Amino acid sequence: MEEIAVTRTAHGPFERIVLAAPGGKRGAVLSVYRAGDTLFDAGGSRVAPVLARLLAGAPPRRIVLTHWHEDHAGGVAALRRSFGAIPVHAPEEHVALLRSFDRVPQYRGVHWGQPEPVPDAIPYRSGDAFPAGPVEVEALATPGHTPGHMALLLRGAGRRLALTGDLYVTDRPLTAWWESAADDLVRSWRGMAAGSAFTMLPTHGEVREDGQRAFAEVADLVERAAELVVEAARRLGTRDPAAVAREVFGPEGDFAHRSGGEFSYAAFARSVLDPVRCLPPAPVRLGPPPDADAP
Numbered sequence: 446m447e448e449i450a451v452t453r454t455a456h457g458p459f460e461r462i463v464l465a466a467p468g469g470k471r472g473a474v475l476s477v478y479r480a481g482d483t484l485f486d487a488g489g490s491r492v493a494p495v496l497a498r499l500l501a502g503a504p505p506r507r508i509v510l511t512h513w514h515e516d517h518a519g520g521v522a523a524l525r526r527s528f529g530a531i532p533v534h535a536p537e538e539h540v541a542l543l544r545s546f547d548r549v550p551q552y553r554g555v556h557w558g559q560p561e562p563v564p565d566a567i568p569y570r571s572g573d574a575f576p577a578g579p580v581e582v583e584a585l586a587t588p589g590h591t592p593g594h595m596a597l598l599l600r601g602a603g604r605r606l607a608l609t610g611d612l613y614v615t616d617r618p619l620t621a622w623w624e625s626a627a628d629d630l631v632r633s634w635r636g637m638a639a640g641s642a643f644t645m646l647p648t649h650g651e652v653r654e655d656g657q658r659a660f661a662e663v664a665d666l667v668e669r670a671a672e673l674v675v676e677a678a679r680r681l682g683t684r685d686p687a688a689v690a691r692e693v694f695g696p697e698g699d700f701a702h703r704s705g706g707e708f709s710y711a712a713f714a715r716s717v718l719d720p721v722r723c724l725p726p727a728p729v730r731l732g733p734p735p736d737a738d739a740p
């Protein structure tokens with residue numbers, strides 16, 4: 446079995462299980478959460494054997510997915526081989542996609558593991574509730590990272606906790622926007638920042654007690670960057686995301702090209718100029734890689 450570092454912490458009724466596999470600059474690190482017999486997100490197939498072993502003492506009886514990406518849903522089938530055909534709940538926009546989700550680009554497959562399809566996910570909508578130990582979480586539509594993305598909010602017991610999936614991934618999110626809509630994401634962030642104080646429990650990165658502030662800051666940053674994109678598009682007289690991104694952010698790095706444009710400034714520019722509202726989106730077209738015309 447692959448060497449995966451595991452960290453487990455408690456946050457109200459949730460147990461956070463962080464699974465860190467080697468790879469890339471920062472490793473392939475993701476979290477899943479468990480409360481009672483509900484597992485929130487399932488991780489990727491790469492960490493599934495380790496996660497199945499960790500959960501074996503108190504097996505989950507249902508899985509709730511924040512969205513369909515391979516680092517959240519890719520390990521579902523492997524977990525179900527250990528725990529039986531437990532129900533899997535997915536945002537309604539993602540149910541059909543999950544049926545045939547068996548391959549992602551190689552650079553993602555190496556990092557998280559190739560996903561296995563989920564043929565029978567049960568659709569859920571904003572406002573639906575799920576058991577989380579002695580209490581419940583309520584789904585809240587938080588589109589923008591991908592259409593259909595959901596956060597799961599726990600209220601009560603004097604503390605508000607939010608499972609935010611990939612709603613918040615980093616404090617400088619200007620790449621990884623291949624399925625994204627900047628305006629939706631800013632609205633999702635602002636909506637949560639305007640509510641009552643909450644602790645953010647994300648899939649990637651640190652737990653933030655100041656969830657409202659984290660969301661407000663990232664919304665400000667992305668709004669400013671989006672304004673630059675809109676101005677540059679006007680100035681250049683083009684809506685080509687690659688050309689506009691080059692003007693605003695400079696040349697793309699190597700990783701942008703290796704990701705086929707998925708992790709690129711151009712993907713951010715597209716999320717502003719041509720926001721993704723339905724899946725799957727067209728690929729993001731970059732210009733030639735930096736060394737394309739080198740001798």
Ligand SMILES: [Zn+2]
Nearest residue numbers: 512514590611
């Ligand atoms: Zn994601």
